[in-house]
Amino acid sequence: MAAPDRIYGGEMSPYSVKVRSYYRYKDIAHHWIVRNSDTQADYQKYAKLPIIPLVVTSDDEGIQDSTPIIERLEAAFPKPSIYPDDPISAFISTLVEEFGDEWGNKWMFHFRWAREVDQAACAGRIARTMMPAVDEEQHAGIAAQVRERMVGRVWFVGSNEQNAPQIEESFLEALEQLETHLDERAYLFGDRPAFGDFGLGPQIYEAWTDPTVGAIIEGRHPNVLAWIQRMCWPRVDGNFEPWSSLEPTLLPFLERHVGGLFMPWTLANAAALAAGDEDFSVELLGRTWTQKPQKYHAKSLKALREKYAAVAGNRALDSVLARVGCLDGLKG
Numbered sequence: 611m612a613a614p615d616r617i618y619g620g621e622m623s624p625y626s627v628k629v630r631s632y633y634r635y636k637d638i639a640h641h642w643i644v645r646n647s648d649t650q651a652d653y654q655k656y657a658k659l660p661i662i663p664l665v666v667t668s669d670d671e672g673i674q675d676s677t678p679i680i681e682r683l684e685a686a687f688p689k690p691s692i693y694p695d696d697p698i699s700a701f702i703s704t705l706v707e708e709f710g711d712e713w714g715n716k717w718m719f720h721f722r723w724a725r726e727v728d729q730a731a732c733a734g735r736i737a738r739t740m741m742p743a744v745d746e747e748q749h750a751g752i753a754a755q756v757r758e759r760m761v762g763r764v765w766f767v768g769s770n771e772q773n774a775p776q777i778e779e780s781f782l783e784a785l786e787q788l789e790t791h792l793d794e795r796a797y798l799f800g801d802r803p804a805f806g807d808f809g810l811g812p813q814i815y816e817a818w819t820d821p822t823v824g825a826i827i828e829g830r831h832p833n834v835l836a837w838i839q840r841m842c843w844p845r846v847d848g849n850f851e852p853w854s855s856l857e858p859t860l861l862p863f864l865e866r867h868v869g870g871l872f873m874p875w876t877l878a879n880a881a882a883l884a885a886g887d888e889d890f891s892v893e894l895l896g897r898t899w900t901q902k903p904q905k906y907h908a909k910s911l912k913a914l915r916e917k918y919a920a921v922a923g924n925r926a927l928d929s930v931l932a933r934v935g936c937l938d939g940l941k942g
């Protein structure tokens with residue numbers, strides 16, 4: 611029998627939790643290994659990039675990047691499929707997966723490091739995970755270092771004083787929209803998880819583990835809370851729904867956050883990288899957003915466009931993508 615795959619990850623890493631949820635959903639044999647001082651040497655043998663998760667397959671191959679990891683596994687373990695049969699739902703789910711990874715991560719990362727209460731809680735948790743055996747004094751020292759390093763890194767996702775209101779307001783609005791959408795619906799595309807759930811759910815789950823967003827979700831959004839918890843051990847509870855029944859409550863979310871914010875942002879980011887600019891500014895729903903370009907996102911935009919190209923020409927899908935403000939950007 612093949613050895614189980616190994617997932618080197620962390621409880622506080624949304625991309626690690628995403629890949630673990632997928633393994634659990636497919637019932638694929640795996641070992642979850644926390645990357646810390648004890649496991650770092652093994653991790654380094656296989657990791658080409660200094661990021662988690664890292665999957666080491668039963669053939670002893672190290673693979674990274676959650677989206678291609680899941681796509682590769684999906685080809686090997688096609689059932690139960692994470693792709694809805696309805697072509698509109700299927701592509702929107704792929705779009706939401708990308709959105710979760712890229713914009714959902716801004717929500718999570720910003721809220722995690724913007725306020726003292728979250729900084730202290732998160733740095734403390736990370737320090738405990740990295741060095742489980744240290745005493746209280748050493749732990750406090752490591753936590754202080756983690757806090758300084760992470761607060762100094764938030765610019766990377768575009769979290770700064772100018773962009774903060776845009777990030778925070780969009781997240782609070784998105785939570786309300788998702789709360790409505792998830793009323794009497796277990797997952798985003800019906801009663802079984804789709805690719806989009808794996809991209810977005812873990813980002814919001816991580817935000818919920820932190821004090822500020824945790825209090826907001828616990829206090830106001832029971833459907834969102836049930837969904838992100840369900841996404842830790844997802845399962846088939848029914849069928850995917852046709853796009854027509856999802857549209858009334860999913861469209862407002864897509865229009866505002868995916869088409870209104872994420873799409874113009876990712877286009878401006880890619881243009882800035884192509885031009886070799888140090889910083890870029892873009893108007894997003896009437897506000898100016900400024901940040902340094904993020905390299906990885908140009909790569910993932912290219913991958914998303916290739917996925918669109920594979921289904922291009924479906925008029926019903928194009929009409930939905932045009933309505934939510936994504937069609938032109940996907941055509942490139």
Ligand SMILES: N[C@@H](CCC(=O)N[C@@H](CS)C(=O)NCC(=O)O)C(=O)O
Nearest residue numbers: 623624625660661662663675676677
């Ligand atoms: N695109 C990658 C992103 C992975 C990523 O950014 N992981 C973060 C943690 S959530 C990381 O490893 N950061 C550096 C570190 O923690 O050492 C994926 O989808 O797997």
